[in-house]
Amino acid sequence: MARKFQVAGLGNAIVDVLAPVSEQFLLDHSIAKGTMTLIDEHRSATLLAALEDTREVAGGSAGNTMAGFASLGGKGVYFGKVKQDRLGEAFRASMRDTGVHFTTPAATGGPSTALCVIAVTPDEQRSMSTYLGAAREFSAADVNEDEIAASEILYIEGYMWDAPSAKAACIAAMDIAHKAGTQVAFAVSDPFLIGRYGEEFRAMLDTIDILFANEEEAKALFEVDSFDEVFQAARRHKGIKALTRSEKGCVIAGNGEVHVIDAWPVERVLDTTGAGDQFAAGFLYGLTQGQGLAASGRLAGLCAAEVISHFGARPEVSLKKLATDEGLI
Amino acid sequence: MARKFQVAGLGNAIVDVLAPVSEQFLLDHSIAKGTMTLIDEHRSATLLAALEDTREVAGGSAGNTMAGFASLGGKGVYFGKVKQDRLGEAFRASMRDTGVHFTTPAATGGPSTALCVIAVTPDEQRSMSTYLGAAREFSAADVNEDEIAASEILYIEGYMWDAPSAKAACIAAMDIAHKAGTQVAFAVSDPFLIGRYGEEFRAMLDTIDILFANEEEAKALFEVDSFDEVFQAARRHKGIKALTRSEKGCVIAGNGEVHVIDAWPVERVLDTTGAGDQFAAGFLYGLTQGQGLAASGRLAGLCAAEVISHFGARPEVSLKKLATDEGLI
Numbered sequence: 314m315a316r317k318f319q320v321a322g323l324g325n326a327i328v329d330v331l332a333p334v335s336e337q338f339l340l341d342h343s344i345a346k347g348t349m350t351l352i353d354e355h356r357s358a359t360l361l362a363a364l365e366d367t368r369e370v371a372g373g374s375a376g377n378t379m380a381g382f383a384s385l386g387g388k389g390v391y392f393g394k395v396k397q398d399r400l401g402e403a404f405r406a407s408m409r410d411t412g413v414h415f416t417t418p419a420a421t422g423g424p425s426t427a428l429c430v431i432a433v434t435p436d437e438q439r440s441m442s443t444y445l446g447a448a449r450e451f452s453a454a455d456v457n458e459d460e461i462a463a464s465e466i467l468y469i470e471g472y473m474w475d476a477p478s479a480k481a482a483c484i485a486a487m488d489i490a491h492k493a494g495t496q497v498a499f500a501v502s503d504p505f506l507i508g509r510y511g512e513e514f515r516a517m518l519d520t521i522d523i524l525f526a527n528e529e530e531a532k533a534l535f536e537v538d539s540f541d542e543v544f545q546a547a548r549r550h551k552g553i554k555a556l557t558r559s560e561k562g563c564v565i566a567g568n569g570e571v572h573v574i575d576a577w578p579v580e581r582v583l584d585t586t587g588a589g590d591q592f593a594a595g596f597l598y599g600l601t602q603g604q605g606l607a608a609s610g611r612l613a614g615l616c617a618a619e620v621i622s623h624f625g626a627r628p629e630v631s632l633k634k635l636a637t638d639e640g641l642i
Numbered sequence: 643m644a645r646k647f648q649v650a651g652l653g654n655a656i657v658d659v660l661a662p663v664s665e666q667f668l669l670d671h672s673i674a675k676g677t678m679t680l681i682d683e684h685r686s687a688t689l690l691a692a693l694e695d696t697r698e699v700a701g702g703s704a705g706n707t708m709a710g711f712a713s714l715g716g717k718g719v720y721f722g723k724v725k726q727d728r729l730g731e732a733f734r735a736s737m738r739d740t741g742v743h744f745t746t747p748a749a750t751g752g753p754s755t756a757l758c759v760i761a762v763t764p765d766e767q768r769s770m771s772t773y774l775g776a777a778r779e780f781s782a783a784d785v786n787e788d789e790i791a792a793s794e795i796l797y798i799e800g801y802m803w804d805a806p807s808a809k810a811a812c813i814a815a816m817d818i819a820h821k822a823g824t825q826v827a828f829a830v831s832d833p834f835l836i837g838r839y840g841e842e843f844r845a846m847l848d849t850i851d852i853l854f855a856n857e858e859e860a861k862a863l864f865e866v867d868s869f870d871e872v873f874q875a876a877r878r879h880k881g882i883k884a885l886t887r888s889e890k891g892c893v894i895a896g897n898g899e900v901h902v903i904d905a906w907p908v909e910r911v912l913d914t915t916g917a918g919d920q921f922a923a924g925f926l927y928g929l930t931q932g933q934g935l936a937a938s939g940r941l942a943g944l945c946a947a948e949v950i951s952h953f954g955a956r957p958e959v960s961l962k963k964l965a966t967d968e969g970l971i
Contacts, residue, residue, distance in 0.1 A: 541901050541936050561890060564902055571900045572870050573893055607870055 318390045318414065319601040320382055321464035321495070323456075323486055324375025325448035325472050325479070326393030326417075327427040328400045328407075329626070332364040334432040339440055344432055349441040352430075357444035360430045369400065370627065371407030372429055373448070374470040374502055377587050377626045381594030381616055383412040384632040385642070387601060390414040390460050392486075394451040394479075400426035401447070411627075417455050420447050437624070439584065449476035453485045461486060462493035465601055466523070468593065471502035474510045487520065498523035500593055507533035518550045523567075523600070525593050527557045540564075553606065555596050555613070557589060565596075565610045574610040577618035587626025591616040595632070602642065612641045647719045647743065648930040649711055650793035650824075652785075652815055653704025654777035654801050654808070655722030655746075656756040657729045657736075658955070661693040663761040668769060673761055678770040681759075686773035689759045698729065699956065700736030701758055702777070703799040703831055706916050706955045710923030710945055712741040713961040714971070716930060719743040719789050721815070723780040723808075729755035730776070740956075746784050749776050766953070768913065778805035782814045790815060791822035794930055795852070797922065800831035803839045816849065827852035829922055836862035847879045852896075852929070854922050856886045869893075882935065884925050884942070886918060894925075894939045903939040906947035916955025920945040924961070931971065941970045 339346055342360060352360075361367075371380070379389045391408055395401030397419040404426060408415040427448035432440045451473070461467055467490040473479040490497050499521045501507070507514065507530065514534055518524070524547070528540055535546035540556075544564055547554040553567030562576040595616030599609025616632055623629050636642040668675055671689060681689070690696075700709070708718045720737060724730030726748040733755060737744040756777035761769045780802070790796055796819040802808040819826050828850045830836070836843065836859065843863055847853070853876070857869055864875035869885075873893055876883040882896030891905040924945030928938025945961055952958050965971040 539904065541903050541939075544900075544902050545936070566900075571873075571895075573873050573902060574870050575868065607874070610870075 316465050317388070317463040318460065319387050319464065320379070320466045320468055320597050321390045321392065321461055322375040322379040322382075322468045323392045323473065323483060324470040325373045325427055325445060326376060326395045326404055327373040327429050327443070327448060328404050329370050329372035329429050329431055330361065330364070330367050331370065331431045331433060332367040334364070334434060336434055338363070339432060339434065344440045344442060346434070346440050347438050349443060352442045352444050354424060354444060354446060357428060357430065357442070360442060364430070369403045369407075370625070371404045372626060373427075374472055374500065374590050375468060376408065377590035378468060378593045378597070379408075379413045380411040380627045381591045381620070381632060382598055384628045385594065385598040385616070385636060386633040387598045390464060392417050392451070392455060392457065394420060394447050394455060395426040396420045396423065396447040398426055400428055416457070417451075420450055423447060423450055433624075437583075439586070439624075445476070449479060451476070451479040451482050453482045456482050456486045456489065458489050461489045461495055464495050466496045466498050466597055468498040468500070468597060470500050471506050471510075471514070474506060474513065491520065496522040498525065498593070498597060500525040500589065501530040501534060504529045504533045522552045523597070524552060524554050525557070525589065525596070526554075527559070527589055531556055555592070555610070557592055562614065563592070563610055565606045567606060570606055572607040572610055574607065574614060577611070577614040579618045579622055582621050584624045585621050587620045588617045590626060591620040591628065608641070612636055615639055615641060645794050646717070646792040647789065648716050648793065649708070649795045649797050649926050650719045650721065650790055651704040651708040651711075651797045652721045652802065652812060653799040654702045654756060654774060655705060655724045655733055656702040656758050656772070656777060657733050658699050658701035658758050658760055659690065659693070659696050660699065660760045660762060661696045663693070663763060665763055667692070668761060668763065673769045673771060675763070675769050676767050678772060681771045681773050683753060683773060683775060686757060686759065686771070689771060690757075693759070698732045698736075699954070700733045701955055702756075703801055703829065703919050704797060705737065706919035707797060707922045707926070708737075708742045709740040709956045710920045710949070710961060711927055713957045714923065714927040714945070714965060715962040716927045719793060721746050721780070721784060721786065723749060723776050723784060724755040725749045725752065725776040727755055729757055745786070746780075749779055752776060752779055762953070766912075768915070768953070774805070778808060780805070780808040780811050782811045785811050785815045785818065787818050790818045790824055793824050795825045795827050795926060797827040797829070797926060799829050800835050800839075800843070803835060803842065820849065825851040827854065827922070827926060829854040829918065830859040830863060833858045833862045850881050852882045852884065852926070854884050854886070854918065854925070856888070856918055860885055884921070884939070886921055886946075891943065892921070892939055894935045896935060899935050901936040901939055903936065903943060906940070906943035908947045908951055911950050913953045914950050916949045917946045919955060920949040920957065924965075937970070941965055944968055944970060
């Protein structure tokens with residue numbers, strides 16, 4: 314019986330604020346080039362005030378995934394916390410434009426909507442300053458039980474563990490999913506999270522139906538040094554493991570199957586931001602269409618290839634058309 | 643109960659004749675640069691007469707594997723046909739030097755010992771002209787039943803299928819191995835062989851305990867287009883499959899296990915000749931030492947890495963010392 318939504322995504326609702334800047338701007342504002350730094354509200358206000366010609370686009374890891382999922386033609390719903398402010402409205406409008414259902418109530422007080430200032434220098438390098446703001450305030454009250462139960466898969470980004478309230482909400486959401494027969498997908502998101510929440514993540518492994526991790530994240534998660542050890546450790550847990558390896562492609566294991574899938578060829582890699590997010594979008598879409606693990610992995614690779622071929626973490630073309638043209642859906 | 647030999651190798655006994663030549667030499671003798679061409683006895687005699695400063699070294703795919711196996715400290719025996727001539731003696735001496743037992747009687751008449759003229763131009767390119775000669779005459783009478791029964795594994799190179807007598811001898815040897823409880827390992831050797839003997843190779847698959855194939859060979863063997871399809875097809879057959887992928891490493895499947903092993907890092911690839919041969923040497927050595935598939939695959943990768951780091955198809959250092967230093971044996 315088909316459910317209303319195929320995937321419910323849960324993550325930090327962040328607006329990416331892209332702005333072309335000079336090298337001098339980075340120096341003036343002490344921004345470390347090419348890296349991501351967490352900043353506070355005051356500093357984010359200062360940066361925004363200093364920027365001209367900004368372009369705002371809804372971001373966030375699970376948000377990017379849901380945008381890709383919708384671009385493939387999937388029916389998705391997103392949970393994430395914004396504030397009732399200009400950027401919050403921008404996030405909501407951007408999600409609406411992509412066709413993702415998004416009804417998490419905006420906060421009327423407290424910190425501003427999360428934003429990531431992406432300063433793009435003339436050499437096309439991206440220097441990111443992230444203010445988590447309202448996204449950190451996501452709480453169990455924001456978990457829409459009906460919408461989770463109306464989804465085939467609940468997809469959660471690991472970044473949420475950095476805020477106690479958001480983490481508790483994720484655990485509550487997973488519990489609801491299990492009771493509703495909704496599959497739980499989890500993305501490790503960042504190897505640094507393992508240092509802080511490795512034990513918690515490891516304890517969750519057998520409650521996750523679909524695990525997404527890149528090689529570095531998986532090595533940290535399973536506390537091993539080589540990819541083969543990652544793979545052996547992952548196979549010991551139930552569920553599907555989608556292990557991504559950048560240009561080496563991915564390995565998908567689950568249901569007694571193992572697939573070794575090459576990366577989709579890319580003429581020129583311009584910006585790897587969003588590769589993991591779009592990989593997840595393609596993989597989840599394949600699964601919800603009843604495709605096997607191998608076909609879903611290939612579709613995932615295509616979606617990742619699209620997003621790394623241009624700047625920005627969301628697809629620039631209709632992934633549905635792209636995948637149809639390639640004969641994958 | 644330990645057997646006298648760990649591996650018996652069966653292949654075309656070829657002497658590599660390396661010679662530095664000028665670009666003009668290639669033109670004068672119509673040698674296509676960078677390729678391997680089969681030549682007849684007359685032409686091989688002409689080439690040898692024209693060359694100065696030649697260096698002879700026993701070659702042949704299985705011969706190279708056995709040399710590597712011995713370099714690791716393994717006890718091996720080799721079957722292959724040479725003629726009782728100068729190059730035949732050179733092949734025998736070279737095998738003796740590597741510590742491989744080799745008693746196949748030399749032919750007293752018929753074609754000369756097989757040789758591969760490797761013309762090395764100043765740009766370090768290698769242009770090969772191979773005369774198969776006596777190697778093609780290997781026959782069932784040369785299959786030493788006692789030595790096969792005294793070996794843990796019989797390793798056969800697919801190149802043998804190109805000579806009817808040698809092919810029949812290989813099939814007889816496999817039959818002896820099965821009866822003696824000796825495992826059968828088979829290397830596909832070359833994708834072009836599949837065009838000629840694909841059906842025969844496919845019919846043999848379930849009688850092979852350890853299959854070696856690189857990606858291109860395996861795609862041809864299983865008649866598929868992607869590595870993942872190769873891997874799925876290979877898993878349907880019994881036995882261990884060692885599928886090599888050049889810089890992508892290898893995938894080993896068997897005994898209900900799957901291992902995805904990265905290539906051993908190489909600072910500079912100089913000459914990939916012998917990579918597959920030495921991979922097989924390392925893998926077989928690992929297995930005969932009771933190592934698991936993953937450890938054997940890593941050792942195989944190390945041996946392949948050593949041989950591609952220099953010119954020539956056989957190790958230049960003690961693989962036993964190298965592997966010990968790396969903590970692999």
